[in-house]
Amino acid sequence: MITGLAALTLHGFTGAPSLRTLDRIDVLVPRGRRLRSTGCVHVVRAQQLPEPVEITGLPVAPATRALADAVAQMTDAGVVRRLLVEAVRGGHCEATAVVRELTQARLLGRPHVVDAVDTLLAEGRALAEGLLYDMVFRYRLPEPCWNVDLRLPGGTHLGGVDAYWPEQAVAVELDTRVPRHGEDARWCEYARKREALEGLGITVVHVTPAKLRASLEQQAAIVRTALMTAVEREPAEYVTVLPR
Template identity: 60%
Template sequence: MSQNIPLSPRPPHPLHDVAHRVLSVAQLRARGVSAAQASAQCLPGGPWQHLLPGVYLLHPGPPTGRERLHGALLYAGRPPASARRAEARPSESGYGEAMVTGLAALALHGFATAPDLGSPHRVDVLVPRTRRLRSTRFVEVVRAAPIPVGAYRDGLPVAPVERALADAVAGLAEARDVRRLLTEAVRGGHGEPAAVVRELSAARLLGRPAVADALDALRAEGRAVAEERLYAMVREHGLPAPLWNVDLRLPGGPHLGEVDAYWPDEAVAVELDTRAIRSGAAGGAERDGAAHGGAGADGQWSAYAAKRERLERLGVTVVHLTPGKLREAAEQQATVVRTALMASADRDPAAYVVVLPR
């Protein structure tokens, strides 16, 4: 049999209109190419090659990083037999519910510390737990129930940063590598520390030595980023300058608590609520559906509540702000603080407290 047989007697759609040169057997069939014809094109010396089971690479050279990603998604997505045009909407891409996760997803999200997409690393692909699909060649199948809501990056479906991080960390043994990824997630603004820790907790990764060693760096980075957002909120929304990072005490008396910002004339304090960064357990759930405990978060919240009660008994208004709200709604949070400052004129004078640097 000739290795250069025509793709079909009269193909309904010419193959030169395919942007990525990677097609599934179903997509080829929709273009008039039978499985036998496709296999013939992949004989030694032929112009095509089998990239993955049921997926063909329409040139003889090594696949590019993008072609590997498309091939992995086509393999995991099992596209329908109907033809897919190059300009089809993402929902018509043939990927089904499959999405890239792990290190490849982080690279698509823009992580500088993730391997380049052109490197020959494995491609993790997230699929529904009910899918009967095996990992093969460079594709690692990862199952989830339910499938998270992803996003499109460069035309490819990608798992959310927190889920992609957890799947990437699951395959890393070195604390150094884990620390770099987690630190960049927060420093680069890709995700909230609390959400990252919750996903790691749900994946039951917090007990791994490499992850446990990296958590201190994540907490410190998350705290620093939250403080930067608080400084920016005060500056950009015209709030009066407070005393930053102070310790409040009664004159000659007990310690009342530390706060992140304090306006002594108005007796208004702001405290960053970063307790979830430490535990990641509040409201979380295991991926297998079992309830996840939140004792650490509950204990931290009790400490917050006790401090707030002590201060408010003395006439100090305490405003709790979360890192997420500072990121997503800084103007709204500035309004909350401004309202508390303005309301001080209508309150009874607060007790005198000593303000010391933290």
Template identity: 60%
Template sequence: MTHNIPLSPDTAHDVRHRVQSVAQLRARGVTSAQTAARCLPGGPWQQLLPGVYLLHSGRPSDEERLRGALLYAGRPAAAPARRTVPVQAGHGYGEAMVTGLAALALYGFASAPPAIALHRVDVLVPRTRRLRSTRFVQVTRAAVLPRPQRRLGLPLAPVERALADAVSALDDASTVRRLLTEAVRGGHCEPVAVVEELNAAELLGRAHVTDAVDALLMEGRAVAEGRLYEMVRTHGLPEPLWNVELSLPGGRLLGGVDAYWPEQAVALELGVRSPREQHVVFAAEREHLERLGVTVVRVGSKQLREAMSQQAVVVRTAMMAAEDREPAAYVVALPR
């Protein structure tokens, strides 16, 4: 008999009660001897993971496996036998959170279907935890844990961290590319945040990851440019020169920008570059342009998605401020 059920909020309450840690059982007055007796062959219960029990004899559902993995990784301290309430707030998961493909499946990634992604559950825990991977649970450690997101009451690593943990276990280039592309195209996260996580995980040295990152940044730029075009059109901004390379009349290059309003000497740069370009190249270009009297506005793709009208105000304000400053140096704009 199978107990697989849809992952939906309506079933969360029942599932929590069907998966219990030894500490939670003791808090409800169930002794170790009683637990062992109920887990004997033919008994009504079974041990799902060390210290975690499934309170039925059938096959565990996907959600039961997820909750069991979190209980195993959370390892709440055993409570006194007289206690009759749940051991910990947060269902006994401690600081543990789901990451990797399992987390991406819960975020709704089509490239991480539950039937495959939940076969193995990656859990992220503090580096100081003494915990081994076992059965279907793979333990991943972090020196500093990110702030978890929640789906169905389950703590999940942020999408960019879950992506990095998933990619670290994948050798298939097409799967890596699909995951990274879906992350940006689906609006789950920004490309720069993904690249930063991949860099922190020391994954950018892998050839198939590097190729996927190139595709990711191209996808991110296409999405951001689409939002930028929409901002100019829907908020009545003057039409700029798109995607130009700025230079001095003598030919010295000043850097490329995504939009340039020559009459107001306002340039706009989309924040979709790699971390190194973002912190080094852009800073140098901006400093040089502003010395020449060109105002540089930097806008992130996330800002365009979540606060487009505010970004339009920022650009319009920069244009209005041009009336009160010294004229900018003459700059040549060429297609890039």
């Protein structure tokens, strides 16, 4: 299957060059195949091949894999950054999926790739927050307190949430975690925060960018159900709500 820059062009990346200007076409093949690069065709070997997608009748690597294979050949930080951001902004793939593919390709040891990933994650976070705002207003949910820190009256910090409805004690948290170094520690911190909030009677609704993108109405229904059933639950402990 076609991968790398040629595949990104076929996927519709505006930041990728036209096929006519490429002097190299990367083709992904199983590691055991005895094939050699020839002319403009460059063989890229893989232990396991992803499921290809068909574009204009050609087998093409998924956007995440094509992106990783393209980035592996690049040294220009600006170009890498633009392609990674376009992957998310253009709806080609989720930021977490991109980082996972770059990790598997062992590209996160390159400084210019790490810098681009930081920009990618910020972009993915901003897009997810925009979808969350859109969900609340499009489906006419009550206005929450946005991006707040929750604390006990004595000052103990409970953690930040992306949206909070104080009267119903319902919190929404975007999960934009990615599989990077230290992820286990971040997961433990996330789990402790959720456990502490739920122990105080606060309902925590966990959403991911992928869920928001795929089923905004369904996520709105989940939040609405949590708000409506608040009267059936024991009153939550009082917490202080502060901007973060």
